[in-house]
Amino acid sequence: MVQVLWRGRGGQGAFTAARMLGAAYISGGGGRFALAFPSFGPERRGAPMSAFTKLSGAPIHARNEIRAPDFTVYLDGTLFTAPSETGVTLVNSPHPVKGAVTVDAWRIAADHKLPTPNTAMLGALAALLDEIAPEETERGVASVLPPRLLARNLDAVSAAREELRSRGPLPRERSEVLP
Amino acid sequence: MSGREFLSGNDAFAIGVCLARPRVISAYPITPQTVVVERLSEMAENGSLDVDFIHVESEHSALSCAIGASAAGVRTFTATSSQGLLYMAECLPYASGGRFPIVMMNANRSIALPWNIYGDQSDSLSQLASGWIQAYAQDAQEALDLALMSFYIAEHPKVSTPYMVNLDGFHLTHTYEVVDIPDDSLADEFLPPYRTDAGIDFNAPKNMAFSAGPGHNAAFKYRQHAAMLRVRDVVTEAEARFAGIFGRRYSGLTEAYMTGDADYIIVTLGAVSGLCRDAADALRARGVKAGVLRIRYMRPFPGDEIARELRGAKAAAVLEKDISVGNAGAVFTETAGVTDTPLSNYIGGLGGEDIAEADILEIFDDLRAGRGGVRFLGIKERIDEESR
């Protein structure tokens, strides 16, 4: 099972990205299962929130929150304090962050005239995830977004993925990022 | 829409209701049920569902309208949660005593005070005596399937009793997962249109929703009770029919997981059941004979099944998301009435508190150590020790 913890602020599209990731994974065939859910409760624009995605080749029974994520994705760099104690941490930041993989998702979003960094962060995460093929990611995004928003978001996904890929070998384990 | 989709429990349930083709829906939105009402309202608006959607001003009116529609002889649906369920509480026995086979989806949510919109089962478990069939889904697929089966069972001539389908708030209603959406034509094959002789007929006038004094009252309640007990057989019939058409098989009023040879069993209901099964798997790998008994129906109460599955176990615990203040959890109280197996009670997930696998493993540890009583997950103090 691959477990992804998304951290963001209400309105940045963290839960939408969590759903897209689940939809992307299951689009790969009948033997794939996923769960996606937000930190439950009322949502307020700007308030810190979490979202969760679980991916597995077998039905997923546990619907509880993720305690030991394989990937922790910060859509908002201001929420980041320290790398997760498990797995790889991915941070939306224009500057290098010790112990984490970074991507400047706000810039990529702006390049594509998008108000949210979520699809750029999804693209960056997809670059780290061997489990999901690029066309599956596209299907996941397309299953959630209305057609008029699709092209710009798919471009942002690709741009972020290519940016990470261009950096050479990418980490899967925490030890590859942290000494 | 049919095939394999990535949907929330609310979305899946709304699609199930749409496939059942109700003629009247009256409902009032409340978190975490809102999406069901929104989706069905959209379907009514865009014509994909031919239904009269009554936008009411309260839950009391929502169920009152549903009773009126059902009395007129049409398939009727409503949905609520928490305070909404309590606000319509006066109407619940009206619907069940009148034997109106309304289906209601209830998104399980905490009840105030303290105010809280998150999931627990305090709402529906406070209404066990209301005369409604009560089922608890564990995932979105089962929720969709229950949406179809609930109408079949409620409207069955041997039953004619309203049916409440419970989905754990957020853990089920707001979690997206893989759902197989059945084809319209198969749904129609499974669920024929509702036919009843009890509707309004100007040429055969009836007294409806009448009073029955001391001389007759018990007879009505006796028959209502007898009909509820017949639900067991009708569930079996409905599930066999469902499996024949859709290929998915359900297991009646309970679902047993490795209980046959189990020394230690957790009895639970709803969305947390899967986590309990994962924990049982982990313990089995370490040589501990753990099992899980999931209650699918609280009404009718599966006393025979529970007694059978717990027989031979050294100890069992009931894990539930409610507390009947001053006694214990409602599910524990009922379970204790049908088994001699030493039984303890864990109150967890109140007000949406996340239940972790470590919590479940701790319950099994307690069972092995012979610790009993009523305990609250996440609170280390114990009432029975405190009160000494």
Place this chain on the structure above:
Amino acid sequence: MKKPYLRAKSAFSIDEYPDSASFTAGYLTTSNGGWRSLRPRPDASKCVMCGQCYLHCPDGTIYLDDATGSYAVDLDFCKGCGICARICKPRAIAMIPESAV
């Protein structure tokens, strides 16, 4: 519409009760007629068929008699309140003492 009428049967075996709180009208009830001291007597020759008496009767005892085509009163349930006579503009309903009947 067929008018319900008072059924004689009042004792039932458990199998005869309906599986609903909806039952052929006229059972599980008793006549109220004995309570009345005045009874309404409609006069079809004065009646303009406005239906006001039917609408206002608090016990729903006024009905259109299929045989005569005129309004009539179900005296099993009429309590003799006289609202029908009061509401009747052409004064087609008289209230007659029961003792005079």
